[in-house]
Amino acid sequence: MRALRLALVAGAVGVMFAQPARAGLFEDDEARKAIIDLRAKVQANEDAAKQRAEQLNTLVQEQLQPLRRSMLDLNGQIDALRAEVARLRGANEQLARDLSDTQRKLTDQSQAVEARFKPLEPQKVTLDGREFQVGPDERSQYEAAIGLVRRGDFAEAVAALNGFLKRYPASGYTDSVRFWLGNAQYGKRDYKDAIATFKAFVSGNADHPRTPEALLALANCQIELKDNKAARRSLDDLIKAYPGTEAAQAAKERLAALR
Template identity: 25%
Template sequence: MRCTILILTCLSVTLLSGCAAPPAPSRSVVPSSRPLEQKVMAQQRQLVDLDATVQQLATALATTQNELTSLRREVSLLKTPLQNEQSVPAVTTTSDTGSRQPSATDTYLQAFSAYTAADYSAATSGFNTFIQRYPRNPYIPNAYFWNGEALLAQNNLEQAVEAFSAVVKEYPEAHKAPDALVKLAQIYAQLGQTSQAQQLLHQLELKYPKSSARKRIPQTLLDTLAQ
């Protein structure tokens, strides 16, 4: 009897062990592609930002090169003496030093040198003196233009508009007139008056279609007006 029970018990254990659930198959670990996708997207965003930065630097460089070209042209012209200085003759001062009042050439050069040295306040003062003393001098349009640039550098937009407008209205044949129109358009665009800025560029296209200023309109200005 005991042998029979022992045999049955062994059979039961054997059967139960055979019916046990098979072990779960091991899952192979598949790496998720999400981190890689996120990294790629981050790199794409960085490339877009980098491209925008490059475009901004290119625009700034073009503007700087344009300014440098204008300055070089100005310096080249100044190598020849300014003429027609007789509008207000130089007078001898009564100071102990006996120094004479600077000529038109000296007055203009001092103001222009101050501008190139980024001493915009002194440049404004010098150009105003030149304009007041020598109103018939052929360099008056240039004096108004560079005075406008000096005022613009000081963020004096109202007086800068007056200076550039003087070039456009009073000296439309001056070689600085097209550049003055562009400067006015930039100021009005900065002030949010895009309609006025567009009118000025249209005027530039009509009156000075072959001017270098028309070919050098800053891309930032065009982008602003296109919005």
């Protein structure tokens, strides 16, 4: 503002000295008056400029105040969002841990249930070259009956094997049960029953791996009953149908003894 005042004074002085020579005849009081007027104008300009500056500053402050409040509100919202994100992250981590624990518990429970019910499920069995499914009780009863045969408890074995056939008529064990039933009846000296059992076994199982043994056992029963003719026929059938088997070799020896 001081520079502006000096410039205005200098300009006024320059104007005065630029007038024709007759301007120098002004009286001193007129020159002073002109200077005073000029100073008043400069002061008025300074006051007006100052007032405009103050108004502008007030306007800027009024406009900046809402912006400052908005910035404060925004910072508060940002802090709140950060806190919420942290809370959600912690909750998410807790959920992940809970889910992992739940999955582990479900796996443990599933394994426990499977272990509990597995003994009740059908089991795959391979017997005499054949594969089939049996239930746990079915298998247990069969093995118990065969155990009686092997221990020589033939009377109990016959009852157990007959009971098995009645309870499981369509079992995959049926052929094996009939074979061992015939042997138990033979061991019990129920030769007629054993003959009937072995004949039923042979007639329905020509390709069974135990059929040669069944024919040999059939002939032994017939020999015990002194029915040598039937025995020779059974031995001949064995030798012709299953040559090369151990049962066929034994049949040849028995046949030679009968003659």
